[in-house]
Amino acid sequence: MGATTPGLGIAPAAHAQTTAADAEPAALTELVDEVDIPYEKFTLDNGLDVIVHTDRKAPVVAVAVWYNVGSKDEPEGKSGFAHLFEHLMFNGSENAPNDYFQYLQEMGATDYNGTTNFDRTNYFQTVPTPALERALWLESDRMGYLLGAVTQAKLDNQRGVVQNEKRQGDNQPGGLIFYEIVETLFPAPHPYDHTPIGSMADLDSASMEDVRDWFRDKYGPNNATVVLAGDVSAAEARPLVEKYFGPIARGPVNNPAQANIPELAEDVRTVMRDQVAATSINKYWTAPGISDRELTALTVGAQILGGLSSSRLDNALVRDEKIAVGVSGGNYAFQRVGILTVSATAAPDADAALVERRLNELVDQFIAEGPTEDEVRRAATSSVADTIRGLEQVGGRGGKAVTLASGEVLADDPDFYARQFEILATLTPAEVQAAMQRWMTRPAMTLVLEPGERDADYEEAASVAASDGGSASEAADDEITVTQVRPAPPIASIAELDFPDVEHRTLANGMTLHYAMRDAVPATYVTLSFDAGSAADPLDKRGLESLTLGLFEEGTTSLSSREIAETGERLGADVSLGGGADRSSFTLSALSANLVPSLELLSDIVRNPAFDSAEVERVRAQQITGVEQELRTPASIAARTAAPLIYGENSPYAGPGNGTVASLRSITRDDITGFKNRWIRPDNGEVFVVSDRPIDEIVTALDAVFGDWQAPTVAKGEKAFATQPKEAEASRIVLVDRPNSPQSYIYGGQMTPADARDETYVDFLNANNALGGNFLARLNMNLREAKGWSYGVRGAPLTNEKAVAYTVRAPVQADRTGDALAELIRETSEFLGTNGVSDEELTRIVTAEIGELPGQFETSGAILRAMQTNALYGRPDDHYERLANRYRAQTTESLDAAARAAIDPDRFVWVVVGDAEIVAPQLEQLGLPVERVEMGASE
Incomplete structure (x- = not known):
C-alpha cells in the first residue's frame, strides 16, 4: 500500500510532501479561545x-x-x-x-x-x-x-x-x-x-x-x-x-418530564429484515443526558471508536480487515438521557457473524485500553473546527442562535457550549476511558438489520382504512376568529445584498484563482474545480468519476488513508470531494491558523493518489453497496429510472452518477488512472477561495504548494454531448413495483430548451416558484396543505451546463397515488395554459426573492458555491447583486412566457414507484399509457 505502479503517468510532485503530516498545528486551547458568542x-x-x-x-x-x-x-x-x-x-x-x-x-x-x-x-x-x-x-x-x-x-x-x-x-x-x-x-x-x-x-x-x-x-x-x-x-x-x-x-x-437512565436487565439481541443492501450490526447503550459531566468524554470516546475518519472501527474493519463497508459511532444526548451507539455494515462477501464478533471485540478492547492522547486531541480539534465553521451562521439549524437557545432551554445556561469546550480543551484519555467503562460495560441492545422482505409491519392510519374518497380539504371549516387587534408593523426599507468583491489572479501553474474575503470566522475555504463531473463518464463506465474521486483520499504515494485522516483531524481540516454532473471538485475547509499544512495535505491528495489495488477493490465494494441501497430507496429508484427516459440513454446526464453494479465491476485501475490524467489536471481546472486572509497571502501559499504542478502529456478529456435527446411525443406513466410501500413516489420529468446562461432564466425560476419551487407553490399547497396526501411536493429545473430538465417530485400516500398524479397533471396543465402567474403570486415571489438575497450569502460556503456557479454559467461576478433589479422588472406576462417556453404539459414522463397491487388500478384510470418495469431493470 502506498506504492505507485510504474508507467501509469502518476508521478509525485517535485517537492517532498511531508509538511502536512509533520506540521505542528495550532494549540487546541488557542482554537477554543476563538469560539465566543457574547450575549x-x-x-x-x-x-x-x-x-x-x-x-x-x-x-x-x-x-x-x-x-x-x-x-x-x-x-x-x-x-x-x-x-x-x-x-x-x-x-x-x-x-x-x-x-x-x-x-x-x-x-x-x-x-x-x-x-x-x-x-x-x-x-x-x-x-x-x-x-x-x-x-x-x-x-x-x-x-x-x-x-x-x-x-x-x-x-x-x-x-x-x-x-x-x-x-x-x-x-x-x-x-x-x-x-x-x-x-x-x-x-x-x-x-x-x-x-x-x-x-x-x-x-x-x-x-x-x-x-x-x-x-x-x-x-x-x-x-x-x-x-x-x-x-x-x-x-x-x-x-x-x-x-x-x-x-x-x-x-x-x-x-418538563423528569426521566431516569434505565439499564437493561441483560443484553438484548434483535434481528430485523428490510429492503437494505447489506447486513448492519448496530449496538446501543443507554447513557446520561446533556447536562452530565461525562457528556464530552462520552462524545469524544464515541468519535474515536467509530465517528472519526480515522476511528478504531474504520481502521480495523474497513481499512485493514476489509470485512465492513462502513462504520459509525456516536453519542446522541438528549436532555435527560442519551444513547451511545456503534455500528458496522458488512462487506458483500463478509460473514456478518464475524463482523459482529469483531465489532464486540474492538469495543471491549477500546474500553480496556482507553484512547491515546493523540486520538483525544484529534477528536477534540475536529469538534472545535466544526463548531468554528458552523458559528459563521447566525441562524438556521446550527448557528449562533441555536447554540445559545439549546444551552438555555436544555441546560439552563446559554454558555453551555463554552463549558463543554473548556472540558474539551483539557480532556484526558483517562477521563474518556473511565466514562466509556462506566456506560459501555452495561447491558447493550444489538440490532441486526438484514436484507430481505420486511418482517415488521408499518402502522397505517385509520383514516386510510376507512377512506370514503373524501379529503381533508372537503371537511366543513369552523369559523376563524380574525381579530386584527395587532396589525402587522410595516417593513420600512429593504436590505440590499453586498456580495463580496471577487478578485482574479493567475497562479504560477496557470490556474485561475477566484478570491473573495470574508472575515467572520478564522477559516479558509479552497475549492479546486475541474471540468469533469459525472458527465465525463464513458457510457459503458458509468460511475467512473465517482469511484475515482472516492479513491483520492484513500492513500497517496506518501500517506496511507489512515494517515490522511489523522493529519486532517490534527489540523482541523476537512477535504470533501464531489461536484455533480459538470464539475469534479476538491474542497478544503481549513482553520486559517493551519492553512499552509492543510494546503499541503490537499495537494498531496489531488496530485499524488496511489490508487492502490487493494484500496480500489475496497472502495468499489463500498460504492456497489451504495448503488444496491439506492435500488431499494424510493427516491433513488425513481431518479435512476427517470434520467435515461428524460435525457436519452446516451446522454452524459442520463447517469446514474454513482454507476450501476455492472459498470462499477467493469472499471479497472487503468480506467481510474486514465480518468485522473485526462481530467484532474491544472490546465482543466480553476481555484476558488473564500478566506479571512488577504489575497496576497493566499496566492503565496497556493503557489508554494501547487506552483510546480504541471499537466501530464496525455490529451485532456472530452465529453460526449454530440447528440441531442429526442423529446417525448406524449406523456406516459412508468410504474416500478415496490411491494409493501405505504407511500408511492411520483417523479415526473421532461427536457426543456431553457439555458441557464440566458438572462431570462431567472424568469423561468420565478415562474416555477408559483408552480412548484417552494412551500407556497401550487403543487405543494394542493397535495400537502389542501389535500393532506403528502408531506411535501416540489417542482424544479435540474440545471446543468449543457441541458435543463424540469422535474416534479411527490411522495404521496399509496391509496391516493392516482388522485395525486391527476392533480399534478391538472395543476401543471392549467398553470401553463389559462391560469398562469397571478398578480398576488408575482408580488409575493419578487418580494421574497429580493428580501432573501442578504440571508442567502451569509456564510463563506455560500459565497464559495455562488462563485463557482457564476463561473460555470459565464456570469459576471456581481450577478447576484444585479438580481434585485431583474426581479423588480418581472411581470406576470414575462414569467408566463418563460414557463410556457420551457415546459410542455403534454410531454411528461411520470415514473411512479409504489406497490403495484395498490397503485396500478389507480393509474389505469388516468387515460395515459402505463408501462410496468422491475426495480433495477436498468442495472
Missing part, C-alpha cells in the same frame, strides 16, 4: 427569557423561539402531539390568519422552519434587519393569539400531513428500526418510550380540546426562550420584544 440576557415580567447576540457582518437577524416541551412531555395516548402542534403553529393565528410561510416569504426570510424532538419545540427564521419587527410580531402572535385561528379542518389537514411524514420515514429502508430501539431502551412508561413522530392511532385520536389544552398548558411565555442573533443589539431589541411579547399573559408553570 445579553433579560427576562420580561411574564417570564419570557430573551437572549441577544450582536453580529454585524450582514444585514440579517436570526430569530429563534424555543418552547421547553417535546415528545417526552406527552401524556399516555397522545404520542406525536407535540410535533402535530408544531405543524398547526404554521397554519395561521388570529392576527396573521394565513399560512405562516406566506408571511415569512413577504419578509424575505431564509433558513426558516420548525422542529420537534424529545425535549423541545423550536421555530426559527433569519430575516433582513428591516423585517425584524415584523418577525417578532409574527412569532408573538402565534404565542399569544393562536386558538381563534385553529379549526377542525386545519387539525384534520395537518394530521394527514404528519401521517404522511411518518409514512415517508417508514417507507425508507430500515425506516422502522428507531421504533424498536426506543421501545427496547426506554420501555413504557418511560417519558422517552416513543418517538416524536408518534403513532398513527394517537394522531387519529387528537381532538380540538387536546389542541386547546396543549396550547394553554405548554406555550406560555414563561415556558419559552427567544434568541436574536445578528444585526441587532440588546438595546435595539428590548423595546421591540417588550412591545410584542410583553402583553402575553403567563401560562401555567410547566415542569
Whole structure:
C-alpha cells in the first residue's frame, strides 16, 4: 500500500510532501479561545427569557423561539402531539390568519422552519434587519393569539400531513428500526418510550380540546426562550420584544418530564429484515443526558471508536480487515438521557457473524485500553473546527442562535457550549476511558438489520382504512376568529445584498484563482474545480468519476488513508470531494491558523493518489453497496429510472452518477488512472477561495504548494454531448413495483430548451416558484396543505451546463397515488395554459426573492458555491447583486412566457414507484399509457 505502479503517468510532485503530516498545528486551547458568542440576557415580567447576540457582518437577524416541551412531555395516548402542534403553529393565528410561510416569504426570510424532538419545540427564521419587527410580531402572535385561528379542518389537514411524514420515514429502508430501539431502551412508561413522530392511532385520536389544552398548558411565555442573533443589539431589541411579547399573559408553570437512565436487565439481541443492501450490526447503550459531566468524554470516546475518519472501527474493519463497508459511532444526548451507539455494515462477501464478533471485540478492547492522547486531541480539534465553521451562521439549524437557545432551554445556561469546550480543551484519555467503562460495560441492545422482505409491519392510519374518497380539504371549516387587534408593523426599507468583491489572479501553474474575503470566522475555504463531473463518464463506465474521486483520499504515494485522516483531524481540516454532473471538485475547509499544512495535505491528495489495488477493490465494494441501497430507496429508484427516459440513454446526464453494479465491476485501475490524467489536471481546472486572509497571502501559499504542478502529456478529456435527446411525443406513466410501500413516489420529468446562461432564466425560476419551487407553490399547497396526501411536493429545473430538465417530485400516500398524479397533471396543465402567474403570486415571489438575497450569502460556503456557479454559467461576478433589479422588472406576462417556453404539459414522463397491487388500478384510470418495469431493470 502506498506504492505507485510504474508507467501509469502518476508521478509525485517535485517537492517532498511531508509538511502536512509533520506540521505542528495550532494549540487546541488557542482554537477554543476563538469560539465566543457574547450575549445579553433579560427576562420580561411574564417570564419570557430573551437572549441577544450582536453580529454585524450582514444585514440579517436570526430569530429563534424555543418552547421547553417535546415528545417526552406527552401524556399516555397522545404520542406525536407535540410535533402535530408544531405543524398547526404554521397554519395561521388570529392576527396573521394565513399560512405562516406566506408571511415569512413577504419578509424575505431564509433558513426558516420548525422542529420537534424529545425535549423541545423550536421555530426559527433569519430575516433582513428591516423585517425584524415584523418577525417578532409574527412569532408573538402565534404565542399569544393562536386558538381563534385553529379549526377542525386545519387539525384534520395537518394530521394527514404528519401521517404522511411518518409514512415517508417508514417507507425508507430500515425506516422502522428507531421504533424498536426506543421501545427496547426506554420501555413504557418511560417519558422517552416513543418517538416524536408518534403513532398513527394517537394522531387519529387528537381532538380540538387536546389542541386547546396543549396550547394553554405548554406555550406560555414563561415556558419559552427567544434568541436574536445578528444585526441587532440588546438595546435595539428590548423595546421591540417588550412591545410584542410583553402583553402575553403567563401560562401555567410547566415542569418538563423528569426521566431516569434505565439499564437493561441483560443484553438484548434483535434481528430485523428490510429492503437494505447489506447486513448492519448496530449496538446501543443507554447513557446520561446533556447536562452530565461525562457528556464530552462520552462524545469524544464515541468519535474515536467509530465517528472519526480515522476511528478504531474504520481502521480495523474497513481499512485493514476489509470485512465492513462502513462504520459509525456516536453519542446522541438528549436532555435527560442519551444513547451511545456503534455500528458496522458488512462487506458483500463478509460473514456478518464475524463482523459482529469483531465489532464486540474492538469495543471491549477500546474500553480496556482507553484512547491515546493523540486520538483525544484529534477528536477534540475536529469538534472545535466544526463548531468554528458552523458559528459563521447566525441562524438556521446550527448557528449562533441555536447554540445559545439549546444551552438555555436544555441546560439552563446559554454558555453551555463554552463549558463543554473548556472540558474539551483539557480532556484526558483517562477521563474518556473511565466514562466509556462506566456506560459501555452495561447491558447493550444489538440490532441486526438484514436484507430481505420486511418482517415488521408499518402502522397505517385509520383514516386510510376507512377512506370514503373524501379529503381533508372537503371537511366543513369552523369559523376563524380574525381579530386584527395587532396589525402587522410595516417593513420600512429593504436590505440590499453586498456580495463580496471577487478578485482574479493567475497562479504560477496557470490556474485561475477566484478570491473573495470574508472575515467572520478564522477559516479558509479552497475549492479546486475541474471540468469533469459525472458527465465525463464513458457510457459503458458509468460511475467512473465517482469511484475515482472516492479513491483520492484513500492513500497517496506518501500517506496511507489512515494517515490522511489523522493529519486532517490534527489540523482541523476537512477535504470533501464531489461536484455533480459538470464539475469534479476538491474542497478544503481549513482553520486559517493551519492553512499552509492543510494546503499541503490537499495537494498531496489531488496530485499524488496511489490508487492502490487493494484500496480500489475496497472502495468499489463500498460504492456497489451504495448503488444496491439506492435500488431499494424510493427516491433513488425513481431518479435512476427517470434520467435515461428524460435525457436519452446516451446522454452524459442520463447517469446514474454513482454507476450501476455492472459498470462499477467493469472499471479497472487503468480506467481510474486514465480518468485522473485526462481530467484532474491544472490546465482543466480553476481555484476558488473564500478566506479571512488577504489575497496576497493566499496566492503565496497556493503557489508554494501547487506552483510546480504541471499537466501530464496525455490529451485532456472530452465529453460526449454530440447528440441531442429526442423529446417525448406524449406523456406516459412508468410504474416500478415496490411491494409493501405505504407511500408511492411520483417523479415526473421532461427536457426543456431553457439555458441557464440566458438572462431570462431567472424568469423561468420565478415562474416555477408559483408552480412548484417552494412551500407556497401550487403543487405543494394542493397535495400537502389542501389535500393532506403528502408531506411535501416540489417542482424544479435540474440545471446543468449543457441541458435543463424540469422535474416534479411527490411522495404521496399509496391509496391516493392516482388522485395525486391527476392533480399534478391538472395543476401543471392549467398553470401553463389559462391560469398562469397571478398578480398576488408575482408580488409575493419578487418580494421574497429580493428580501432573501442578504440571508442567502451569509456564510463563506455560500459565497464559495455562488462563485463557482457564476463561473460555470459565464456570469459576471456581481450577478447576484444585479438580481434585485431583474426581479423588480418581472411581470406576470414575462414569467408566463418563460414557463410556457420551457415546459410542455403534454410531454411528461411520470415514473411512479409504489406497490403495484395498490397503485396500478389507480393509474389505469388516468387515460395515459402505463408501462410496468422491475426495480433495477436498468442495472
